[in-house]
Amino acid sequence: MAHQDTAHPEGQRHPIGIYLWVWFLLFVLSVFSYLVDYLGFEGYLKWTLITLFMLLKAGLIIAVFMHMVWERLAIICVVLVPPGVLVFLMLLMAIEGHYVLLTRLQHFIS
Amino acid sequence: MNRQPMNRLATDGAMTRDTPRGPSREEGLPGLVADWGSDQRVFKQVPWGKAMMWLFLLSDIFIFACLLVSYMTVRITSTDPWPDTSEVFALEMGGQHVPLLLIAIMTFVLISSSGTMALAVKYGYERNRWATALLLILTALLGATFVGMQAFEWTKLIQEGARPWGNPWGAAQFGASFFLITGFHGTHVSFGVLFLLIMTVKVARGSLDKQRPGFLTGRKGRYEMVETLGLYWHFVDLVWVFIFAFFYLW
Numbered sequence: 001m002a003h004q005d006t007a008h009p010e011g012q013r014h015p016i017g018i019y020l021w022v023w024f025l026l027f028v029l030s031v032f033s034y035l036v037d038y039l040g041f042e043g044y045l046k047w048t049l050i051t052l053f054m055l056l057k058a059g060l061i062i063a064v065f066m067h068m069v070w071e072r073l074a075i076i077c078v079v080l081v082p083p084g085v086l087v088f089l090m091l092l093m094a095i096e097g098h099y100v101l102l103t104r105l106q107h108f109i110s
Numbered sequence: 111m112n113r114q115p116m117n118r119l120a121t122d123g124a125m126t127r128d129t130p131r132g133p134s135r136e137e138g139l140p141g142l143v144a145d146w147g148s149d150q151r152v153f154k155q156v157p158w159g160k161a162m163m164w165l166f167l168l169s170d171i172f173i174f175a176c177l178l179v180s181y182m183t184v185r186i187t188s189t190d191p192w193p194d195t196s197e198v199f200a201l202e203m204g205g206q207h208v209p210l211l212l213i214a215i216m217t218f219v220l221i222s223s224s225g226t227m228a229l230a231v232k233y234g235y236e237r238n239r240w241a242t243a244l245l246l247i248l249t250a251l252l253g254a255t256f257v258g259m260q261a262f263e264w265t266k267l268i269q270e271g272a273r274p275w276g277n278p279w280g281a282a283q284f285g286a287s288f289f290l291i292t293g294f295h296g297t298h299v300s301f302g303v304l305f306l307l308i309m310t311v312k313v314a315r316g317s318l319d320k321q322r323p324g325f326l327t328g329r330k331g332r333y334e335m336v337e338t339l340g341l342y343w344h345f346v347d348l349v350w351v352f353i354f355a356f357f358y359l360w
Contacts, residue, residue, distance in 0.1 A: 011235040011334060019232060023225035030221060034214045037196050037359050047360070054355035058348055065228045065344045067337075073142040075153050079164050086175045093179050097186030104189050 012067045022064045029057050163338045167345045170298075174349050177291050178356055184283040193279035195358050199263070213358050216259050217350065220299075223252035224347040227340050234313070234336035242336065243314040249343065250306035253299050260296045264289075291353060298346050309339050 033053045036046055063069045068076060135144050135154070145152050153161045185192050201211040230245035267288070271278045274286045312318060312331060321330040 012231070012337065013235050014232070016229070016232060019225070019228045023221070023228070026221045026224070027218065030214075030217050033355065033359060034210065034217075037210050050355050050359045054351055057351045061224065061344055061348050061351070065224060065347075066341055071156065072145065072154055073138060074145040075156055075161065075164060077142065078153075079168055082168060083171050083175070086172070086179070089175070090179055090182065093183045094186065097183045100187040101189070104187065108189065 012070055014067075014070070018064060022060050025060060026057055029053050029060075033057075157332075157334045157338075160334060160338050160341065163341050167341065170345065170349075174291075174294070174352070177294060178352065181287040181291060181357065184287060185281070188281040188283055190281040192281050193277065193284045195360075198267070198279055199358065210358060212259060212263055213354065216256055216263075217354055219252050219256050219259070220347050220350050223249045223256070224344055226252065227343045231337045231340040234318075234333040237319065237333070239313060239316060239319060242333075243310050246306055246310040246313060246336070250303050250310065253303040253306065253343075257296055257299050257303065260292060260299075264292075287357070291357060295346070295349055295353060298349070302343050302346050305339055306343070309336060 030053075033050060036049045036053070041049065062080075068079070135141050144150065145154060156164075196209040199211075199213050200207060200209045202208075203211060226245045226249045230242050230249060233241040233245060272285050272288070274289050276282045277285050312324075313336070316322075317324075318331040318333050318335065321332065323330055
């Protein structure tokens with residue numbers, strides 16, 4: 001029993017199967033990401049697929065390889081909540097960026 | 111909700127027997143509140159080295175995010191068309207033109223190294239010294255391969271005329287973003303390889319089994335150090351997932 005702690009109770013111990021599965025899934029998802037480019041998808045379809053595969057891969061790595069699903073909520077919150085503000089930063093800079101582009105085009109045209 | 115009395119958990123063994131990390135308590139939200147209580151050690155079941163690695167990685171997340179957000183901003187604001195990365199990073203293989211080939215191979219190499227690292231951590235906790243050392247050196251080799259391919263990629267691009275201030279394919283900001291983001295990531299991989307080699311030596315000579323103190327520290331060796339190093343290595347892979355999506359595929 002891989003879950004049973006006998007002589008050494010500390011540390012993260014999990015069956016090998018779950019690591020191999022995640023490893024395999026990461027390969028498959030990477031192939032899918034590459035295929036998005038290879039098949040030449042465009043526009044929202046391309047961006048949606050890229051983001052979807054990216055988030056799935058990131059989730060698998062954090063959850064299983066970095067053992068986050070087995071940690072207590074205290075450390076999960078400390079690590080995963082602060083990066084949430086980065087989504088906000090990204091949003092603000094995207095709005096700002098489009099405004100800058102607009103003013104530049106306006107300047108170059110006139 | 112089924113709350114268990116705390117004193118039962120505090121005395122029932124495994125977790126408290128030889129780890130000075132405080133008793134396990136309730137799970138979930140009540141556990142979160144209890145862990146942050148004034149009489150508690152917050153990060154239970156997590157050695158301090160691992161908690162500190164997580165905090166370091168958190169700061170690193172912010173640095174990489176700033177680089178990627180700046181890249182997004184210059185790409186949006188640029189009035190010139192952004193270079194087609196699919197073509198810029200294409201390779202000729204056996205007379206065939208394959209888009210983005212090198213980047214795809216680099217992605218697979220890095221994911222392979224993440225897998226071997228995860229297994230190294232697992233065998234470390236099982237006190238399987240040679241399996242751990244073998245997987246660690248394999249991880250280091252894959253990491254070095256990645257850095258080597260990145261060096262090849264940089265050389266190729268520089269020869270074709272890519273510079274931080276301009277390039278032959280489009281928006282001038284492409285070079286600055288490329289060299290900064292991939293360079294910063296490559297530096298992380300290189301340092302990771304260095305630490306992996308050091309850890310391989312430690313594991314192979316049995317320093318972790320004998321709890322021998324390190325060269326620069328009085329801290330005793332433990333197999334948790336392999337997991338902490340593993341966190342760093344998986345993080346490097348994690349960052350590449352985002353770079354691959356946002357910089358190369360977008």
